[in-house]
Amino acid sequence: MxxxxxxxxxxxxxxxxxxxxxxxxxxxxxxxxxxxxxxxxxxxxxxxxxxxxxxxxxxxxxxxxxxxxxxxxxxxxxxxxxxxxxxxxxxxxxxxxxxxxxxxxxxxxxxxxxxxxxxxxxxxxxxxxxxxxxxxxxxxxxxxxxxxxxxxxxxxxxxxxxxxxxxxxxxxxxxxxxxxxxxxxxxxxxxxxxxxxxxxxxxxxxxxxxxxxxxxxxxxxxxxxxxxxxxxxxxxxxxxxxxxxxxxxxxxxxxxxxxxxxxxxxxxxxxxxxxxxxxxxxxxxxxxxxxxxxxxTKWAGRFEKISEHPTVVIDGAHNISAVDEIVKLLDSDFHDKKITILMGILADKQADKMVEKMATVPNVSIVLTRFSGPGKRAAADPKKLEKIVDSKTGNGTVTAVFSDWQRATDTVYGQLSSDGILLITGSLYFISDVRKYLLSKSANCK
The missing domain is CATH 3.40.1190.10 (Mur-like, catalytic domain)
Incomplete structure (x- = not known):
């Protein structure tokens, strides 16, 4: 019942x-x-x-x-x-x-x-x-x-x-x-x-x-x-x-x-x-x-700015087509900014290709983490993902790996410069977790 x-x-x-x-x-x-x-x-x-x-x-x-x-x-x-x-x-x-x-x-x-x-x-x-x-x-x-x-x-x-x-x-x-x-x-x-x-x-x-x-x-x-x-x-x-x-x-x-x-x-x-x-x-x-x-029109989780100082943006890009669009946007409108990208991706996606594509943006550093996927769907292992991406790109764009996404979020947020941008992306499920976490921290600080 x-x-x-x-x-x-x-x-x-x-x-x-x-x-x-x-x-x-x-x-x-x-x-x-x-x-x-x-x-x-x-x-x-x-x-x-x-x-x-x-x-x-x-x-x-x-x-x-x-x-x-x-x-x-x-x-x-x-x-x-x-x-x-x-x-x-x-x-x-x-x-x-x-x-x-x-x-x-x-x-x-x-x-x-x-x-x-x-x-x-x-x-x-x-x-x-x-x-x-x-x-x-x-x-x-x-x-x-x-x-x-x-x-x-x-x-x-x-x-x-x-x-x-x-x-x-x-x-x-x-x-x-x-x-x-x-x-x-x-x-x-x-x-x-x-x-x-x-x-x-x-x-x-x-x-x-x-x-x-x-x-x-x-x-x-x-x-x-x-x-x-x-x-x-x-x-x-x-x-x-x-x-x-x-x-x-x-x-x-x-x-x-x-x-x-x-x-x-x-x-x-x-x-x-x-x-x-x-x-x-x-x-x-x-x-x-x-x-x-x-x-x-507003739509949560679509290149949504959730913090002004520092600038934090979340986007639910969860496949290679969506990442392609994010890369074009970063290249055209944010090429003069220092960008940190925090990514958590589901294992059943083209995770390595998504990170490789992000790594083509000249002014970014990428941090990889993992989260609890929905149901039985697992998140990609960030350490394995780093090795695959580095072996293919060789450019060292992946600058850090965290097994715990909350620690990853706190770390990159704390290191963000006043003129930098933090983009959190890779999965709608991931940004849902991060969005709730950051907004609750912001509310508790008030």
Missing amino acids: IDTYNQALDFIHGRTKFKKIPTLKRMRRFLDELGAPDKRVRAIHIAGTNGKGSTLAFLRNILQQDGLTVGSFTSPFLIRFNERISVNGVLISDADITRLAQQVYPIVVKLDDELAEGGPTEFEIITAMMFSYFAEGHADIVLIEVGLGGLLDSTNVIIPKVSVITTIGWDHMHILGDTLPKIAYQKAGIIKDRVPVVVGKIPTEPLAVIKHVAEVKHSPIDILGTDFHVTDTGVTDWHQGFTFSAAKFPKISLQTSLIGDYQTDNAAVAIQAYRVYCQNQDLPVNQESIQRGISQ
């Missing part, structure tokens, strides 16, 4: 993460047993290797400026589980989490008994809770972030008003495939018959896969760089300037506190998704909503 919030979380987190054979049939059966709540939800579905969360945040803020109540479903969470489900950025309550867990629990028990492979996974349960909550009418539109891939992700039961694919890069290759076209095919699985799709900046070969799927599905497709455009105008006082333009739409100048070329790409994808949604729903496209929404 589930009587409390903690019992609800224990129930959810106690479920299996994956099944041997992925399928949407179990999710469809689960939701049908609950009365098919997904069929009562108006949604925009967002997939992509990187950029899903930031794109969702931009889009949410634009839609809110239009006076809409906007639901969000995101993963993973940084601080509290409740972050996964929110309305206008306000987290779902503990009481609602408990109530929804109580609601799905008997169905889960029933499916455990009836299905040969067992009942729903952890993410399927969370997804079902989300659909059940929003089917109650808490939002005008729900922005749903794919958990993993797209084609067989449990969110992919939804028939959205718009589908969005932000980026295609190297991540989860053991599940999604060992080439970018194979990964793109999985992401393109969210494209539904005649539902428009908005696509970000994607390399030629995987883009061809997405365009083919859209053609087969008779889905109108808008592509960044072809159908809509973004131009960066530089970073000033920790704000990124850029312009957005598209056919039959005036060029507009915008500013966001989420800095980096990749964030302007995400903002452009969000703007185009908003335009497509409004056009298909016969709603006005409000330029002021776009400007205000973009300027007011």
